Amino acid sequence: MSKMTGGPRGWLKVVTAALFGFMLLLGPVSPAFAQQSDSGVAGKKFVIGTDTTFAPFEFRKNGELTGIDMDLIRAIAKSEGFEVEIRSLGFNAALQALTSNQVDGVIAGMSITDERKKVYDFSEPYFESGIQMAIAKGNTDIKGYEDLRGKTVVAKTGSEGETYAKSIAEQYGFTVKSLDQSATMYESVKAGSAVAVFDDYPVLAYGVAQNNGLKTVTEKVPGGSYGFAVNKGKNTALLGAFNDGLAKMKANGEYDKLLNTYLADPTAEVPSNFWDLLVKSFPALMKGLGNTLLVTGISFVVAMALGLLAGFMKISSNIVVRGIATTFVNIFRGTPLLLWAFMFYFGLPQLTGVEISIWVAGVLTLSLNSGAYIAEIVRGGIQSVDPGQLEASRSLGLGYGKSMQKVVVPQAFKMMTPSLINQLIIMLKDSSLLLAIGFGELLYQGQQIYAANFRVTETLIIVGLIYFVAIMALTKLANYADRKFNK
């Protein structure tokens, strides 16, 4: 099924590998620290990691996480008397969080494989999946694999769909192109750059029922089964409770009812036009915008403090002080933002054994990166003030600090303001990268929406417009403040 080996994004794999290589250099990974009592589950609360967007197993409807996995784990929790806190992290991130014991279990439409069994313990299978092929709705030429000769099909990178498609590619004479996300694959089939998509049967079935513009023409090929996972040897009681609850649901018919909700008769309302889509997605997107603005605002304040400190340190006459500031600036200007997001959210907890909230990780990432740039802006601003200004102030008997504060810095700030506004806007845009660790900012919310309704282009246009309007408003506001205070 989906995601046999790695994740939905190629670069994620690379960065993760690099990060873990770095960890190995630093020392042994610290032992478990999340909840791990093995003595029964009643009354306890467990943190469960999941994917961000893997309809129909997990996706957002009106801002709420829903789907087969979500309904299942909640129903089991209820019947077994424990509580769950769901963290929508993304598939790879959820598995990393499980490895580092940041979460107690993962349910994410995950196939049970021998590879994974080496590091995780799996529940009884809760879903029998398979692979199916789909083509564009209006395509009448393709009725079976034989009609694929000379054509290109798409499949998800590292998925069972890809493995299966490749296994028959030679026999039927077609080419397999690998893409990272279901939504992207469907778009390329609809756009005609590929004629067919091989994907997990439940995902396809759900999409087709959602009017995603595709249809299936072949039978499903039976494949593996999905399981709920805990870290190897940990949370055995939770695993037992899951198996117990699942068995009860299968026995009393609730299980079939649950599957039918999503696969036989999808209930999610599909927006019929652009306006409808806008209205339906607006609340979730506004929540995302709120998070974007808040994380940018907090980070900018921290970045300003850091940047001022490092900027002044850079003009210090003390070589050690200068060296510290230069090192800080070079490190954070010389490494990608995303690396630090992963480092703070996944790496640091493993090294220190202290869990880090996604807000702290996000603010650290953005503010340290921007702080380095602001330090340079501050240094440049101060050095651009005529040295005669400091001399005149010193000659009046004012100390260095007072002279800086009253004479040099106000003039430097005036020169720095346009660059600072620019930095603020860059930060606002960069905050979208935090979606990689599952931070619920604007673009993340957009992804959630199109993963559920397959309206990729329109959703992205709406998200883009919101960013654009927010940034224009911010620019106007900042320029107004600049004119007002920097006459």
Add this chain to the structure above:
Amino acid sequence: MSASTVEAKPAKITVNGLRKSFGSNEVLKGIDVEIGEGEVVCIIGPSGSGKSTLLRCLNKLEEISAGHVVVDGFDVTDPKVDINEVRRHVGMVFQHFNLFPHMSVAENIMLAPVELKKATKAEAREQALKLLDRVGLREKADARPASLSGGQKQRVAIARALAMSPGIMLFDEATSALDPEMVGEVLQVIRDLAAEGMTMVLVTHEMGFAKEIGDRVVFMADGVVCESGKPEDLFGNPQQERTKEFLSKVL
């Protein structure tokens, strides 16, 4: 060092064996000067001879490499001496004015008294207006420096330097950056200060003015005091070859 030390006035500034190097370049090579209370001393000399550097050593805008400088009773070479305290006794006027562009004219003058808690804002403003009266610019109190002419800027700079009521004023080529028609108004302000008995050290290229206003003229060349004396002696009957050569070029 010079004949003028015999004058009875108490010494306001004493410079002893002052040396100053920038890296390996020795700019001041042992300077001895004594300046009495109320005395007006003009420093002249070729470009690069160290005139500005000497002036800037008097209020320690430059670190002093060797020797002693005593100003108003403070040994500025003593690391224990609070240099900010000394600077309040010494006003300085720069060639390029160095007014604070983000403050009004009055605020420029009020900065030191207010920040150093010598006066409340209201008192400082009143004093600033009086100083502006003295330099004839009261109506410019709330203007920005950028809107002033060069001569007006320099007069404001002088008013600012006077704000802490210093006993000594240093001028480094205060009229060199001015259009010729504005030189007069600034010289007049300096003349008034001299008449009030202010102790002043002026680096200047205006030989006529030095002759007129100076109680004494010091001629510097290559980092040493080459010759010094009363203006009529130094200009009328120079003793050193270097002095004669310099004067023949500028007069």
